[in-house]
Amino acid sequence: MTTTAGNRPVSNPTARTHEVTNQTPPLVGHDVADDPVLLEGVRREGAEWYLDDLHRVGRRTGSEEVQRWAEEANRHEPELRTHDRYGNRVDEVDFHPSYHSLMNVAISEGLAGAPWADERPGAHVARAAGFMVWSSAEAGHGCPVSMTYAAVPALRNSPELAAEYEPLLTSRVYDPGLRAPGGKRGILAGMGMTEKQGGTDVRTNTTSAVEAADGSWRLRGHKWFTSAPMNDLFLVLAQAPGGLSCFLVPRVLPDGSRNTFRIQRLKDKLGNRSNASSEPEFDDTVAWLVGDEGKGVRTIIDMVTMTRLDCILGSASGTRAALAQAAHHARHRSVFGAELIDQPLMRNVLADLALESEAATTLALRVAGATDRAQRGDAGERAFLRLATAVGKYWVCKRQPSAVAEALECLGGNGYDEASGMPRLYREAPLNGIWEGSGNVNALDVLRALGREPESLEAFRAEVEAAAGADARLDAAWREVRGELARPEDAELRARRLVERLALVLQGSLLVRHAPAPVADAFCASRLAGDRGLAFGTLPAGTDLAGVLERLPAGL
Numbered sequence: 426m427t428t429t430a431g432n433r434p435v436s437n438p439t440a441r442t443h444e445v446t447n448q449t450p451p452l453v454g455h456d457v458a459d460d461p462v463l464l465e466g467v468r469r470e471g472a473e474w475y476l477d478d479l480h481r482v483g484r485r486t487g488s489e490e491v492q493r494w495a496e497e498a499n500r501h502e503p504e505l506r507t508h509d510r511y512g513n514r515v516d517e518v519d520f521h522p523s524y525h526s527l528m529n530v531a532i533s534e535g536l537a538g539a540p541w542a543d544e545r546p547g548a549h550v551a552r553a554a555g556f557m558v559w560s561s562a563e564a565g566h567g568c569p570v571s572m573t574y575a576a577v578p579a580l581r582n583s584p585e586l587a588a589e590y591e592p593l594l595t596s597r598v599y600d601p602g603l604r605a606p607g608g609k610r611g612i613l614a615g616m617g618m619t620e621k622q623g624g625t626d627v628r629t630n631t632t633s634a635v636e637a638a639d640g641s642w643r644l645r646g647h648k649w650f651t652s653a654p655m656n657d658l659f660l661v662l663a664q665a666p667g668g669l670s671c672f673l674v675p676r677v678l679p680d681g682s683r684n685t686f687r688i689q690r691l692k693d694k695l696g697n698r699s700n701a702s703s704e705p706e707f708d709d710t711v712a713w714l715v716g717d718e719g720k721g722v723r724t725i726i727d728m729v730t731m732t733r734l735d736c737i738l739g740s741a742s743g744t745r746a747a748l749a750q751a752a753h754h755a756r757h758r759s760v761f762g763a764e765l766i767d768q769p770l771m772r773n774v775l776a777d778l779a780l781e782s783e784a785a786t787t788l789a790l791r792v793a794g795a796t797d798r799a800q801r802g803d804a805g806e807r808a809f810l811r812l813a814t815a816v817g818k819y820w821v822c823k824r825q826p827s828a829v830a831e832a833l834e835c836l837g838g839n840g841y842d843e844a845s846g847m848p849r850l851y852r853e854a855p856l857n858g859i860w861e862g863s864g865n866v867n868a869l870d871v872l873r874a875l876g877r878e879p880e881s882l883e884a885f886r887a888e889v890e891a892a893a894g895a896d897a898r899l900d901a902a903w904r905e906v907r908g909e910l911a912r913p914e915d916a917e918l919r920a921r922r923l924v925e926r927l928a929l930v931l932q933g934s935l936l937v938r939h940a941p942a943p944v945a946d947a948f949c950a951s952r953l954a955g956d957r958g959l960a961f962g963t964l965p966a967g968t969d970l971a972g973v974l975e976r977l978p979a980g981l
Contacts, residue, residue: 449757449839452750453492458483458558460745460978462783462940463790467554469939470794472547475554482534482555486562491530492846495563495699497523499849503701505691516688517603518655518701525601527566527699531559532599532611537573542595549800553793557738557786561746564853565699567739569613569653575731576614579660579671582716582724586673590658601655605681612657616728617648617674617705624649625866627662627669627722632707634663634672642672642714644707647689654688654703660715660725661707668719672712685710696852729861730810733818734792736857740825741785743857745978747832747850748782751775752977754836765835774835774962776973780948781828781961783940783976784932785821791935792817809884812874813931816885819867819921820928822858829854831961868920871927875910882910885931892934898949899933906930929953943972 458464458479467476485491501521509515531537536556540548552574560567577594581587589607596611606612623629632646644663651659658675678684687706694702716724752775755765765771792813799807833840833847840847858864874881889903906926909919916923929952936945947968950956956965964970 447759449754449836451489451492452753453487453489455487456480456483457486457561457749457978458554460786461976462786463554463557463745465939466787466790467550470547470550470790471797472550472554474545474547475551478534479551479554479558483558485530486558491527491562494523494526495849496846497521498527498563498699499565502698503691505688505701505703507688514683514687516654516683516686516705518688518691518703520655520699520701524566524699525599527563528569528601529599531566531570533597534559535597537570537613538577538591538594539597540574540595541577541591546801547794547797549797550790550793553734553738553790553796556735557742557745557789560739561742561749563699564739564743564856565697567735568697568700569615569656571732571735571739572616572653572656572728573612573614574735575728576616576658576660578731579725579728580614580673580715582671582727583673583714586713586715590673593657603655603657603677603683605677605679606657606675607679608681609657613653615651615653615656615659616725616732617651617659617661618725619649620647621649625862630662630664630669632661632663634665634670634712636665637711642712644672644674644710644712647704647706649704650692650702651705652700652702654686654701654705660728661712662721662725663707663712665714665718669721670718671715671721671724673715674707674710674712678711695855696849697856698852730814731796733814733861733867734796736861737785737789737792737814737817737821740822740854740857741782741789743850743853744778744782744785744821744825744828747829747847747854748775748778749978750840750845750847750850751778751832751835754839770962771835772970772974773964773968774831775977776947776968776970777951777961777964778828778832779973779976780944780951780964781824783944784936784948784952785824787935787939788813788817788821788928788932805884805887808878808880809888811878812871812881812885812927813888815867815870815874816924816927816931818857818861819864819871819924820932823864825857826851826854828961864921868924869917871924872916872920885927889930889934892937895937896933896945896949898954899930899937902926902933902953903930941972941976943969944976947973 504519506517540552593612598611600609600611618627620630634642634644636642661672661674685708689704692702758765795806795810799810829851839845909923933953936948951964
């Protein structure tokens with residue numbers, strides 16, 4: 426189109442510069458639970474009765490409203506108020522209303538302590554699936570939800586305390602605010618383990634505990650990383666005369682007075698911005714002993730085991746969420762005359778990410794199933810859980826950052842823009858690999874289990890060998906692992922390599938038994954056999970990419 430200026434034709438500077446084309450629409454208005462890998466796993470692990478509720482949670486998770494809550498809860502970060510206007514210590518943290526909206530749904534849907542009061546087989550699997558779906562929208566608020574779930578088995582080491590607090594911890598009512606627990610309809614729990622001088626080495630803790638005349642205890646010390654400080658009670662490690670012990674510390678005492686819980690500051694974290702993580706100081710703080718004096722680690726490990734399960738669930742969820750964004754983008758973006766989803770190299774990348782996600786989800790739900798059956802008295806599942814939780818925590822959490830980075834790259838520059846949501850997923854990705862023990866801690870925990878609890882290796886062996894003879898590559902990889910297990914020398918030096926291979930053969934066994942043939946074949950070829958690429962998108966020639974991509978979440 427041209428106009429004239431005098432006798433000269435002049436091109437019209439296009440009036441269409443602001444017309445938007447070839448951009449991906451927002452991924453909203455879908456059912457996040459409409460995922461064949463997730464749904465098959467829930468059925469397989471014994472919670473088919475939950476599927477209608479899971480889809481309801483999934484539809485809400487995918488709604489525009491919840492996506493807005495997630496963005497607002499992270500953009501408007503928690504704010505610490507140490508004092509009121511008159512100079513009195515209050516030590517309160519204020520959250521944006523969207524954070525409270527996210528918490529309300531999580532608690533009311535039974536994603537915190539509710540499974541411990543649910544006698545139906547599969548209750549913990551149902552909770553795990555709901556947690557995975559709901560936390561894919563926003564991971565930060567999952568921290569207090571997870572800690573509340575995990576506190577119940579640890580608290581049961583003291584039946585009197587459990588009788589008092591467990592009905593409130595298993596409630597489906599979100600009742601925020603600092604009030605005496607007995608006057609609330611539901612409460613939340615947290616934990617205080619690490620200190621600045623020791624970190625993971627909790628036996629170097631200096632927080633002290635002295636017994637009072639009334640049978641309670643008084644704590645004095647400073648914790649280094651205590652998340653969700655507005656929760657109602659905390660399980661805390663402190664040095665008693667008999668050794669390191671576990672204590673229950675309420676924010677508000679039964680008479681309604683504030684317990685001493687001075688929040689020195691909130692951490693300025695890489696990600697997880699919606700969740701407040703604090704440094705509390707105890708000074709003559711009232712507490713009650715949980716479990717036996719001097720057995721603090723043994724007591725609180727019951728809580729740690731459950732939060733490690735949630736690390737696996739959360740990382741599998743975050744990986745799946747990133748894959749969904751990448752696949753959605755590829756289905757709606759055209760490059761060089763064809764949709765991205767039809768470009769061979771992009772298909773290889775997406776298929777490789779889908780493999781990683783399916784393996785993580787399948788392993789996560791298998792561990793959740795073992796948790797459920799172990800709580801119901803299955804000794805074999807309890808033995809399997811001991812090793813599988815540490816192996817899964819190491820590997821699934823270790824793989825999340827690289828998978829999310831690759832998914833972000835699928836969106837190109839759009840993925841680097843905050844509005845896409847991908848930067849938030851990327852900042853969240855390393856967290857679960859650090860929380861509840863870094864990679865080294867979990868690798869050493871695997872060695873500890875192998876050395877002290879041979880029944881856990883036997884249960885693990887039985888699980889892997891349930892697929893014996895089904896795939897020669899899996900069989901060969903398991904023989905290699907058994908050879909590694911037979912070499913005691915330099916065990917710590919080789920620990921990461923060993924745990925990685927344990928995770929891969931476990932995932933391989935699960936996929937060979939439960940996934941479609943294209944998925945199992947591609948996994949064994951790329952993770953267990955000789956042709957192993959070092960980056961995503963390096964699946965070997967001949968891989969049935971279409972068969973793998975059929976497993977992508979539906980409705981994107």
